[in-house]
Every structure is written in C-alpha cells, then in structure tokens.
Amino acid sequence: MRSAIRNGEIIREEEAVLPVTYREVQYSFSVYEALRITGGHIVHLDDHLRRLEESCRSIKLEHPFTDEMIGSSINALIRADGIVDATARILVVGGPAPLFFVTYSSLLSYPDSYYDEGVPVSLYYGERFLPRAKTSNLLMQYIALEEAKSRGSFEALLVNRKGQVLEGTRSNFYGIYGSTIYTASDDLVLSGITRISVIRAAEELGFSIIYTPPTDSNLYMFDSLFISSTSMGAMPVSSVNGNPMKRDRWDAIRDICRLEREWE
C-alpha cells in the first residue's frame, strides 16, 4: 500500500483527497510539478521547486509550504516506501486553507522504438491561459491529447492564433535547421525543466538557439523536429497530422537526449 504526503505529513495514498466543497478545488486554483525519482534520488529538485514557486507567483497563490519542507517530505516519502524509481507529483491548492500533496506512481518511461522510429504528433489550435504557470487548468491539454490519441498520435502540439507551434500538452517542442534549433521564447511556454537541460546540451553540442517557434506552415522544412519532457527526455517526431517529417538530424536528437540524461 502506497503512502503519500499531505501538508508535510505521511498519509496513506487513499487519504490524498480534495474536498469538493472547497472553493479553490472547485475553481482549480492549484499548481503542480511532476518529478523523476531515480535510484532513490529526486532529479533536479531545486529546478522543480523554483518553477513551482513561479507558478504560484503567476496566479498569486500564497501558501506556507517552504522549499525545505517540500523537499524533506518527498525524501521522507522515499524512505517510508523504499522508493527507488518513480514519477512523483506535487500538488499545491491555494485559498484560505492551502493544501500540499505529494503522490507517486511507477516511473513513466517509453519503449526504445519511440526514440528509434520517432513518434507521430497532431496539431491542436488553442492557447493556454498564463502559459508560464503549471496549473491544474488542463482541460484544453486533456481534450487536445485525447483527440491526438484518437488519431493515433502520441502527443498534441498546441498552435496559437499566429500559427506558431509552441509546445506539446506535456512536452516542449523544437525544430532543427542546420546548426540551429528553433523553439518558442520562454514567455510563451512552460519553461520545462528538461527544456533547460536540452537547450544547454544542444549548445554544448555546437547548436545555436533561436527563440522563434516553428509554424504550422513551415514544419516540413526543418531537418528534424523533436519534443522533450521530464519523462521523455528528447524524442524525435516522425510525422505531423499524418505527414512524414524529415529525419536528417535524429543523430543530434539522440546526442542531446544522452547528454541531458547524464546531468541527472
């Protein structure tokens, strides 16, 4: 039976629940983080805590839970359940009686074929509210991903009213063209923890970064497209809306993915 954390205390996972009568639950006034635990170690904890804080700030969610308290309670959970590898999720709900939970599930990972053969993706036209905040207002992402899955895609990429392909529903997005990587600027998308490492790895491998996103009309011109997330690392895109994309630089995507994982 799994444990969980509520407001710093260890509880049984079944007790990790939200009252439906609490207004902040009704209004989805909450933020979250998904982290990897590998070998009993929390990967990039400080980065996740920094982003959690940024999410809170951007929706003006105030809470009394310190970074120390969050970090040490995740470590307490790791010890309590003898966790080795897992995906953990932090949830902070705002309002007059703020709530803070940590739950976990088995480590999300993907078959090698996803990296060797790439993944098909679909486009979804829609814009996130407060794109820099990782909030529980995920209905658009849910619907976009369900629609993508029903078309056999692995991920949906969100396209804004200008036709810019900004990010996936649970990933960041990049196009490689020559020795340059194109991706949305930080103010338009979630600053993925893995995105930071991916960009650093790409620079180390000699790429320059231009913060202009690919668009729905120029995707096919890129040498290769890829997505990244905490659980995916960097993963090549094989097709968009059923149209095969170029795979001229999948070697580079593999190198970026390897380097990024080394820093864990």
Add this chain to the structure above:
Amino acid sequence: MRSAIRNGEIIREEEAVLPVTYREVQYSFSVYEALRITGGHIVHLDDHLRRLEESCRSIKLEHPFTDEMIGSSINALIRADGIVDATARILVVGGPAPLFFVTYSSLLSYPDSYYDEGVPVSLYYGERFLPRAKTSNLLMQYIALEEAKSRGSFEALLVNRKGQVLEGTRSNFYGIYGSTIYTASDDLVLSGITRISVIRAAEELGFSIIYTPPTDSNLYMFDSLFISSTSMGAMPVSSVNGNPMKRDRWDAIRDICRLEREWE
C-alpha cells in the same frame, strides 16, 4: 452534520472528496451546475440537467448518470437533511471511473442595497476556453474575480480580444438602450439558466433583444447595464472600472428581476 451525494448514494459531506491521483481530477476534466433550492423545491431542474448534458457533450465527457438518477438523488438529499432553502452544486468528473457529487450550502443571496444602488464591476481581458461548457477550468474566472474584489468590485466582466464585454465570471451581462437589450450571442457565452428567463421576461415587458454584446468603448452610452445569475437574479451595474454608468432604466431591471423570480 451535512449529507451529500456520491454516485447516487447519500454520504457524509466530509466524504465528498476527489482522489488527487485520479488523472481526470489532475486535469480538471469535470463539469458542474449550481442550482437553487427554495421551499424544498429544486428551481429549474430540467434546465440545469439539460445544460449539464451540454457541458458534458462539449468536452466529450461520458458518464453513466441519468437525469432521473441525478434528480432523484438531489431530492433524496433534500429529504435526508430536511433542506428548505439552499444552493446545491452538482459535480461530474469524467474518465474511466466517473464520479458524480451533489453538495449544498446556505442559499446565496444578496443585500437589497445591491439591487437599489447597483454594484461596481471591473473589466478583465481574457477569453474562456469552450465558453458554452460549465467546466472546473475556472482559474481565469478565479483570478479575474480576485482582482476585481481587490479593486472593490462585486464582479469581473470578461472582455474578448475584440473588446466585446461578454459575461461576468459568474453572471451574464446586458446593456439596455432605449427599448432594446444588447447581450452576447449564445455561442459566445454560458447559456445561463437565469439568462433564459431574463430574456423571456424582457421580451414580455416589451424589450427586443439584439445579440450583440456591449464593448469596452461603448459601455457608458447604454441607458443601464446589468448582470444576472441563478443567485443574483438581475442586478444593476453602478460603475465599471470606477466610472459611474447611467441608471436611466433601473426600473426595467427591477421589473425583469421580479418577473424572472416569479417563474421559479
């Protein structure tokens, strides 16, 4: 101690909780309705059930809970707790194991002065995702309302990129000009249950309705502005962003409100 309903069964209110590990809770894949119970009678139940169904359809949320089951469980709750007057809330969460709750709280009502002196409102620039669905993705509404309250306003009105003032965070919105009432068309806003009655009452009182919303630049030209909701009825707007608005037809707003309430 209050009771509640979960999936048709009477439970204690404290048991009306959502597991944080359930993906559809994490993604706010849920819809709701707020209803009035007066004198032990559910007001406009059929209309609320129809709208609940429309919300589900528009986000493709499938669930096994029939109108009969929802209606009869609300009545069972009324009997169990001897409810006379209350505001009830239906919540339906989708996914592989759908959840359905009914909870209630004391009947929301407002001081007479709100109707006699009107209420100040603020403008908030933002567009709802799937405006016709009443979903738990309410973060924008939460933030807009908090911001409005911090400026001493009673409600925030949502303004789209064209400057059209479409609706409040928990109300519909109208401008009276001569013998015409201007309001957003049904495809752009939540089709409030009270909005339907308000429009019917206005027509009965000799107004014609034009489905074009007031804009942020012409608000001051209207003879009067008002908002409506299940708990408010029809309520006059005294000022927008601190600027006093005309109150030439508050008599009509009062008549509409009275007539609308008579139909309960």
